[in-house]
Amino acid sequence: MGATCYEEIDFESAGSPGGLNYGWRRMEGFHAFNRDEPGLCNQPRLSPPGLTLPIAEYSHRQGTAVTGGYVYRGREHSELSGIYFYGDFTTGRIWGLQQAEPGKWARYQMLDTSHYISSFGEDENGELYVVAFGGYVYKIVR
Numbered sequence: 001m002g003a004t005c006y007e008e009i010d011f012e013s014a015g016s017p018g019g020l021n022y023g024w025r026r027m028e029g030f031h032a033f034n035r036d037e038p039g040l041c042n043q044p045r046l047s048p049p050g051l052t053l054p055i056a057e058y059s060h061r062q063g064t065a066v067t068g069g070y071v072y073r074g075r076e077h078s079e080l081s082g083i084y085f086y087g088d089f090t091t092g093r094i095w096g097l098q099q100a101e102p103g104k105w106a107r108y109q110m111l112d113t114s115h116y117i118s119s120f121g122e123d124e125n126g127e128l129y130v131v132a133f134g135g136y137v138y139k140i141v142r
Helices: none
Strands: 006-009 031-033 041-044 056-059 066-071 084-088 093-101 104-112 117-122 128-132 136-139
Touching (some): 006 066, 056 104, 066 117, 084 117
Antiparallel strands (some): 006 056, 084 093, 093 104, 117 128, 128 136
C-alpha cells in the first residue's frame, strides 16, 4: 500500500496479536508522509514511537500499485520455497521477498511481465498463480 511516492510491504507474523500500527497517513514506506504537500517525497527517517515499519518498499519510479501475494510453499520449485511473491498492477513486475536473517529482507525482481497484475492465488499444493486484469490466470514457474 502506498500514497504518492512509495509502495510498501508490511509483515505480521503468524500468531501475532494483530493490530500493529503501520503509521498510515503518517508514514509512506520508510518515509514521513507530508499531508500538506502529498507529492513531496521526504527523506527516510526513524519511525515515530509505536509504529511498525514495512519490510520493503519501492518508489513510484518502479511501479505505482502494489498487489499482495503469497509465500511459495509448493513442491515443484523447491528453490522458491519461503519467498513471498507480490507484484505491481501498472508495470507487471513481480518481486520476491525472502527473509535473509531475522529483521532483514532481501528483494528480488522475479519477472517482468506485460500484464496488469490484479491478484495472486495458491492451489492445494502450494503452487502460485498470477491473476491478470481481464481474468487471465498464469501459473508461476521457474
